[in-house]
Amino acid sequence: MAVFPSTAAAQSAGRAQQRRSSSPPRNTKRRSRSQRAAYLFIAPIALGFLVFYIWPLLQTFWFSFTSFGAFGGNTWVGGGNYERVVRDVTVGQALVNTLLYMAMGLMTLPVAIVLADLMNRRGLRGVPVYRALYFMPFITMPAAVGLVWNWLYNGDFGMVNEVLSWIGVDGRYWISDPSTAVYAIGAVMIWSHIGYYLIIFIAGIKAIPRDYYEAAEIDGAGPVRRFFRITLPLLSPSIFFASVICVINSLQQFDLIFVMMSPENPALGDTQSIVTLFFKWAFAENAQGPAAALAFLLMLLIAALTYLQFRFQKRWVHYG
Amino acid sequence: MRRRTLLAGALAAPVAATTATGCTNGGSSSGTSGGGRTTISYGMWDPLQVAGMKKIIKAFEADHPDVSVEIQVTPFTSYWTTLKTGMRGGAAPDVFWMNAVNLQLYAEGGALRPLDEFIERDGFDMGVHPEELLRMYTYKGTRYAMPKDFDTIGLWYNKELFDKAGIKYPDESWTWETVRDAAAEMTDPRRGVHGIAAEMSRQYTYYNTIAQAGGYVIRDGKSGFGDPRSIDGLRFWTDLIDKGHSPSQSAMTDTRGRQLYLSEKVAMNYDLSAMASQLYAAPAIKDHGSVAVLPEGRRRATTIHGLAAAISGKSEHPEAAWKFVKFLGSRKAAEIQAREGVTISSYAGTQDTWVKSMPEFDLQVFIDMLDYAVPYPASKGTAVWENLQPQLLGGPFSGKGGIEGAARTLARQMDLALEQEK
Numbered sequence: 001m002a003v004f005p006s007t008a009a010a011q012s013a014g015r016a017q018q019r020r021s022s023s024p025p026r027n028t029k030r031r032s033r034s035q036r037a038a039y040l041f042i043a044p045i046a047l048g049f050l051v052f053y054i055w056p057l058l059q060t061f062w063f064s065f066t067s068f069g070a071f072g073g074n075t076w077v078g079g080g081n082y083e084r085v086v087r088d089v090t091v092g093q094a095l096v097n098t099l100l101y102m103a104m105g106l107m108t109l110p111v112a113i114v115l116a117d118l119m120n121r122r123g124l125r126g127v128p129v130y131r132a133l134y135f136m137p138f139i140t141m142p143a144a145v146g147l148v149w150n151w152l153y154n155g156d157f158g159m160v161n162e163v164l165s166w167i168g169v170d171g172r173y174w175i176s177d178p179s180t181a182v183y184a185i186g187a188v189m190i191w192s193h194i195g196y197y198l199i200i201f202i203a204g205i206k207a208i209p210r211d212y213y214e215a216a217e218i219d220g221a222g223p224v225r226r227f228f229r230i231t232l233p234l235l236s237p238s239i240f241f242a243s244v245i246c247v248i249n250s251l252q253q254f255d256l257i258f259v260m261m262s263p264e265n266p267a268l269g270d271t272q273s274i275v276t277l278f279f280k281w282a283f284a285e286n287a288q289g290p291a292a293a294l295a296f297l298l299m300l301l302i303a304a305l306t307y308l309q310f311r312f313q314k315r316w317v318h319y320g
Numbered sequence: 321m322r323r324r325t326l327l328a329g330a331l332a333a334p335v336a337a338t339t340a341t342g343c344t345n346g347g348s349s350s351g352t353s354g355g356g357r358t359t360i361s362y363g364m365w366d367p368l369q370v371a372g373m374k375k376i377i378k379a380f381e382a383d384h385p386d387v388s389v390e391i392q393v394t395p396f397t398s399y400w401t402t403l404k405t406g407m408r409g410g411a412a413p414d415v416f417w418m419n420a421v422n423l424q425l426y427a428e429g430g431a432l433r434p435l436d437e438f439i440e441r442d443g444f445d446m447g448v449h450p451e452e453l454l455r456m457y458t459y460k461g462t463r464y465a466m467p468k469d470f471d472t473i474g475l476w477y478n479k480e481l482f483d484k485a486g487i488k489y490p491d492e493s494w495t496w497e498t499v500r501d502a503a504a505e506m507t508d509p510r511r512g513v514h515g516i517a518a519e520m521s522r523q524y525t526y527y528n529t530i531a532q533a534g535g536y537v538i539r540d541g542k543s544g545f546g547d548p549r550s551i552d553g554l555r556f557w558t559d560l561i562d563k564g565h566s567p568s569q570s571a572m573t574d575t576r577g578r579q580l581y582l583s584e585k586v587a588m589n590y591d592l593s594a595m596a597s598q599l600y601a602a603p604a605i606k607d608h609g610s611v612a613v614l615p616e617g618r619r620r621a622t623t624i625h626g627l628a629a630a631i632s633g634k635s636e637h638p639e640a641a642w643k644f645v646k647f648l649g650s651r652k653a654a655e656i657q658a659r660e661g662v663t664i665s666s667y668a669g670t671q672d673t674w675v676k677s678m679p680e681f682d683l684q685v686f687i688d689m690l691d692y693a694v695p696y697p698a699s700k701g702t703a704v705w706e707n708l709q710p711q712l713l714g715g716p717f718s719g720k721g722g723i724e725g726a727a728r729t730l731a732r733q734m735d736l737a738l739e740q741e742k
Binding site for chain 1 (some may be wrong): 401404407408425426429430431512519520521569570571572573574575701703704707710711714715717718
């Protein structure tokens with residue numbers, strides 16, 4: 001997992017956007033000196049960002065217009081790579097799968113919110129234990145998670161089918177059956193990310209002043225009403241942040257699929273995401289040019305969805 | 321996050337690789353000035369063969385005090401990516417393992433140094449290695465790599481399951497018909513036992529039967545999957561699945577054919593010679609397992625593949641690299657390798673050690689099959705059309721959809737891919 005900005009940072013960023021007024025300029029000389037210090041402080045991260053993010057991004061953009069020699073030598077092919085991306089039938093399938101992963105990823109949020117609310121109930125014991133249990137899958141390597149779940153899903157000896165057989169349900173080959181494979185992977189995705197969102201929401205709920213609840217209780221509001229009228233609206237900045245991160249992450253779903261789906265799996269095509277397709281093109285099939293074009297289009301898609309989310313946040317996000 | 325890491329990784333890899341060679345070069349140059357020794361690097365992927373390789377290198381260094389060899393092991397999953405990146409950054413090993421799938425791509429891209437001039441100058445007799453292997457590593461009339469080992473496919477069977485069903489063990493007289501009958505006979509759904517594992521695997525299963533049916537995978541830059549005889553070769557397997565004499569591909573994705581054979585859940589499995597030592601390590605299979613030549617279709621065939629050592633086109637020490645490659649292709653190296661028991665050495669007459677290393681198995685069949693072995697098919701962009709196969713054949717191998725339509729679609733798409741490589 002990459003390092004994510006903290007919730008607080010995202011919230012204050014949101015607030016800053018809300019506040020349009022700026023303070024009047026002070027002594028300009030002092031200001032430029034303190035600015036220089038500020039630049040110095042951000043230099044390490046900015047440099048890393050330039051070298052490891054911006055530069056590869058520009059390179060990818062350039063590669064997306066070239067035919068990439070396996071051992072060096074790029075030749076300009078114009079829009080040919082983009083044409084291949086648009087024409088290739090596997091891209092359409094991968095896009096559908098990727099959007100499915102996104103939808104399943106977003107389903108993590110309501111579950112995490114409810115769990116977070118339950119864990120903030122007064123008088124509940126062992127909260128740190130629950131928190132640790134839910135968070136553990138998130139800090140486990142996705143490769144390990146994928147391998148273990150492959151065993152759980154195993155059609156002949158797997159735990160999942162074993163448990164189902166106790167209640168008389170016939171199991172199946174979960175990850176090699178094209179009709180279930182994508183959901184089987186989605187379930188693991190939800191399972192392994194729930195802890196992360198849970199932590200965000202627990203912190204968000206903790207930040208809501210208790211007086212609101214007490215006042216509502218005096219006015220006769222029940223727990224359900226308090227959840228919908230107080231918790232949800234006041235948690236909305238955290239929910240917004242979580243949904244932005246969630247969309248970005250699930251659109252880039254790669255490692256679980258890569259680990260869980262072997263190349264001989266008959267359901268491979270039904271689970272392939274844009275990024276696994278990118279990997280296949282770039283690193284297995286020597287089609288780095290089209291792969292770069294695909295990666296660039298995915299970035300545009302993510303940027304567009306993120307922009308839309310910021311655009312519509314005003315309608316439902318309350319900064320208290 | 322994942323894509324970013326990938327891109328960052330792609331960018332960082334050459335940097336890391338360059339630093340790494342920076343060190344090696346530093347080491348070698350100081351070595352050259354110090355003791356007059358040249359250090360060359362040797363890239364390989366199989367950790368099982370490292371011990372044997374170290375012995376071979378020791379013998380080589382004893383013969384050639386002026387050259388020392390450093391092994392670089394990269395896991396197979398990242399071997400080719402790393403090698404390609406290393407080539408772009410000029411940090412690839414001087415000598416490295418090559419396989420049939422990648423040979424043409426690397427040869428065409430100038431990543432390999434042609435061996436012809438060395439072979440002719442030193443009068444090295446390449447004829448000691450099987451002809452099919454030599455052909456595999458020849459591209460446009462130029463030889464690019466020195467074979468070191470080979471593997472063929474055999475019919476592994478479980479004597480206990482055969483005895484239970486009262487069927488005679490497989491031998492040279494077996495045909496496709498015999499396999500079908502035996503598989504039907506030995507399938508026992510109550511005990512979860514299948515007659516055979518009809519796994520969707522290029523090298524282990526259907527490339528063999530396609531050749532046995534008289535079909536082909538690729539010829540003159542055209543796909544052979546649409547050929548009716550090739551389709552017969554594929555149908556041999558899908559029929560076994562449809563009749564329930566083999567688990568479906570869905571089941572064998574979760575538990576591979578080899579695992580089923582190891583746990584005595586299938587009576588027959590087409591598998592690689594190189595797996596012998598792994599099978600031998602399982603007590604049940606050591607007792608109950610053995611191997612026979614592949615049953616005959618319209619003709620006899622087995623797929624042969626082998627690894628070879630190639631010299632990097634960017635190597636700064638081609639002479640030292642050739643000395644090492646020549647040694648790898650020699651009887652001495654082949655004998656050391658054979659004693660390790662991991663692979664069959666390709667040098668003629670050195671296979672006996674390997675055959676005798678596991679007396680319970682009739683390993684001689686793998687050597688006998690050389691007479692009619694068919695080279696593992698490849699082109700410049702092999703990976704592209706290899707990836708198409710599971711996509712299109714996965715359905716029929718899981719009992720969904722007919723094999724004929726799938727094979728014809730595969731042929732069309734493969735032809736498009738072959739068209740694009742040009």
